[in-house]
Amino acid sequence: MPSKHRAVGLLRILLVLLFAGLVVAQVAILPGTLASLADEEPDLAYLRWPALAFSIVELVCVQVVIVCTWKLLGMVKDDRIFSEAAFAWVNTIVWTMVAAWVLLFGAFVSVAFIVEGPGLPVLLLGVVLAGGVLVLLMVVMRALLRQATTLRSDMDAVI
Known part of the structure; x- marks a missing residue:
């Protein structure tokens, strides 16, 4: 294509x-x-x-x-x-995103105690929430890739 x-x-x-x-x-x-x-x-x-x-x-x-x-x-x-080899790369993406999110959450907590006023902490909270959405989206996408890979291997076995 x-x-x-x-x-x-x-x-x-x-x-x-x-x-x-x-x-x-x-x-x-x-x-x-x-x-x-x-x-x-x-x-x-x-x-x-x-x-x-x-x-x-x-x-x-x-x-x-x-x-x-x-x-x-x-x-x-x-x-x-749709092969097992793809999961090494997808897993690396997921775990890297988890590590980045944990660091970002730590920065949010630190900034919330250091900075006066709600502006920056609220902004960081929004970024933390968006990052969490992206991490969970990647977990769902990984599960979809797993299903598609299983279906493809089943179809290859039938054909």
């Missing part, structure tokens, strides 16, 4: 651009931004390095998901997605 191959190709281009943007953010943007924030808010300057470490780890989690998605796209292109 040509449209599947075009979609996979376009998605791979976008994944490369996203990955490159995340590297630029990790190396150039985040350190400078957090340094200037530490200068502007001396009371919160002690959070510069923990915030940088947290941000970099979260972005690494996104990069791991991008790499796993890349590998799964290769399996889609080769019509091997």
